[in-house]
Amino acid sequence: MKFVPITQHMYYKANILLYSVFCLITFSLIGCPAPDQPVNEKPYTVPQGFPEPIFPADNLPNAEKIELGRKLFYDPILSSDKSVACASCHKQELAFTDGNQVSRGVNRELGNRNSPTIVNTAYNQSLFWDGRSATIEEQALAAATNPAEMRAVEPVIDVRLQQDSAYTIEFARAFGNGTKPTTRFAMKAIATFVRTVLSGSSRYDEYNNGNKSALNESEIRGKDLFFSSVTQCSECHKGYNFTDNQFHSTGLFSHYYDEGRSDITKSPSDVGSFKTPSLRNIALTAPYEHDGHLPTLEAVIEHYNSGGKNFLNKDSRIRPLNLTDAEKQDLVAFLRSLTDNALLQNPKFAK
Ligand code: HEC
Ligand code: HEC
Incomplete structure (x- = not known):
């Protein structure tokens, strides 16, 4: 051995x-x-x-x-x-x-x-x-x-x-x-x-993540309009949460009783400016605007299409858009595709 x-x-x-x-x-x-x-x-x-x-x-x-x-x-x-x-x-x-x-x-x-x-x-x-x-x-x-x-x-x-x-x-x-x-x-x-x-799983997100059948024709046309230079919607409602986090007057009134941002900054150029809201789940959050005076999305689109009221601080991108009735409907259809149904049932957020 x-x-x-x-x-x-x-x-x-x-x-x-x-x-x-x-x-x-x-x-x-x-x-x-x-x-x-x-x-x-x-x-x-x-x-x-x-x-x-x-x-x-x-x-x-x-x-x-x-x-x-x-x-x-x-x-x-x-x-x-x-x-x-x-x-x-x-x-x-x-x-x-x-x-x-x-x-x-x-x-x-x-x-x-x-x-x-x-x-x-x-x-x-x-x-x-x-x-x-x-x-x-x-x-x-x-x-x-x-x-x-x-x-x-x-x-x-x-x-x-x-x-x-x-x-x-x-x-x-x-x-x-x-x-x-x-x-x-x-x-x-x-x-x-x-x-x-x-929240970020709407049909619009599904579409962006590759499921091209998640949006119908009208919604796709509305999306393209929303992100176009014709409407300039996405210049303020931008990014994943549809907001630039800035303050603008969209010419809702020719006289603002609630002066908005200028209450904080004391700057006359901020009179009538309010924070750009996110548009996610917008179909569920009627009525609209800081004072809720617009009852429907159709009314909001009419407002933008008209170019708003004459007001000194109105943002220059708010101007008459001359949209056809079909285009207005497409924009509304797109906004409605931003709803995340899972959010409404998520037990983690419920009582
Ligand atoms: C100049 C920036 C700007 C542009 C351009 C703009 N928005 Fe807005 N949007 C805002 C601001 C600011 C508000 C809130 C105004 C207020 O309440 O006084 C708002 C409000 C809204 C609301 C209501 C939201 C809520 O929660 O009440 C909708 C819907 C909307 N915008 C959609 C659009 C669409 C569609 C377009 C294009 C046609 C557009 N916006 C263009 C800044 C903008
Ligand atoms: C009586 C109704 C009411 C109650 C109760 C209430 N809120 Fe609000 N909440 C509002 C209103 C109206 C605003 C907008 C006020 C403003 O801008 O001046 C707001 C704004 C907010 C915002 C800001 C959203 C943004 O985008 O700027 C948050 C977050 C919020 N509330 C959370 C809460 C929490 C948390 C509580 C409980 C501690 C609460 N709210 C209680 C009505 C209410």
């Missing part, structure tokens, strides 16, 4: 074998880590072709926070008389708008503006029709405390939330042990939820 010296290499091999046996036994007892499964799977879904939404560094998302935000969004506990929730004016079945010309809050108090959607607001560079809020946290607090909306008084809401044993547990899970429920933390959770309400 030939003598085989125990080399360092063999010693090493034996060690590996021993270690493998040890691992096999221990992991069969305590469960194996699965390295090919991401430990931190994203708790929200970004539509195909959309960028990642930006979450502020002091309010990063986690599944518990999103879940808490969703619950609070539907909970009237945040309004003074517990009658109004965020969802009262932002209803899922209406693509998160309320169907009224202008919104009604606590005591059925009338606001002065039409309820915009919360969908894809994660991508908005500013919030509200006049852009007066920079963050959704700030915006949500403004909605909650607005006397024409939820009329909330912060210390009162703080106490209410702290008396609720479920919320006490859920705030600690979302924000870390020892975090007491407060209005401010509630707004952080709601803002996180709102940032996850994303």
Whole structure:
């Protein structure tokens, strides 16, 4: 028999074998880590072709926070008389708008503006029709405390939330042990939820992703008109979310009682300017414009076709378009193809 010296290499091999046996036994007892499964799977879904939404560094998302935000969004506990929730004016079945010309809050108090959607607001560079809020946290607090909306008084809401044993547990899970429920933390959770309400799968998107039968002839003609130099619609309603995030006067009036953007900038050239709204799910969000005075998409197209009212600050792209009746119908048909039906049933956004 030939003598085989125990080399360092063999010693090493034996060690590996021993270690493998040890691992096999221990992991069969305590469960194996699965390295090919991401430990931190994203708790929200970004539509195909959309960028990642930006979450502020002091309010990063986690599944518990999103879940808490969703619950609070539907909970009237945040309004003074517990009658109004965020969802009262932002209803899922209406693509998160309320169907009224202008919104009604606590005591059925009338606001002065039409309820915009919360969908894809994660991508908005500013919030509200006049852009007066920079963050959704700030915006949500403004909605909650607005006397024409939820009329909330912060210390009162703080106490209410702290008396609720479920919320006490859920705030600690979302924000870390020892975090007491407060209005401010509630707004952080709601803002996180709102940032996850994303939508981008309409028939138009299907068409863009290669399914050329997703749009019919009329919708395709409408799409081509929308993106053409004849209408210039897409110069303002541009990109994946159909907005340039800028403020314009589209000449809806020759005198604006609600002066819009100039309330914030104090600049006379901003009188009558409002934020370009996204057109996603637009078929579901009637009535239209900042004050909801146009009842239908047909009325909106008539407005653009007429070139708008004479108004000093009117954008030069708003001018008579001389569209035929067929072209107007095609434009409306295209706008209707921007509806994402999955959004309306998505259980992650529901009560
Ligand atoms: C009484 C109805 C009402 C309630 C309740 C309400 N909102 Fe709104 N929301 C509106 C209206 C109207 C606007 C537009 C106001 C403006 O531009 O001046 C708006 C604007 C917004 C926007 C900005 C959208 C954009 O594109 O600029 C977001 C986001 C939003 N609300 C979320 C919320 C959240 C979160 C709550 C609950 C804390 C809430 N809203 C409660 C009616 C309401
Ligand atoms: C100069 C930029 C600009 C151009 C060009 C433009 N829009 Fe708009 N659009 C806006 C702004 C700003 C608003 C909101 C105006 C307001 O409420 O005062 C708006 C509102 C709308 C609305 C109502 C949205 C809502 O949520 O109420 C629709 C629909 C619409 N535009 C479609 C179109 C179509 C179709 C065209 C082309 C025929 C077009 N827009 C051209 C800037 C523009």
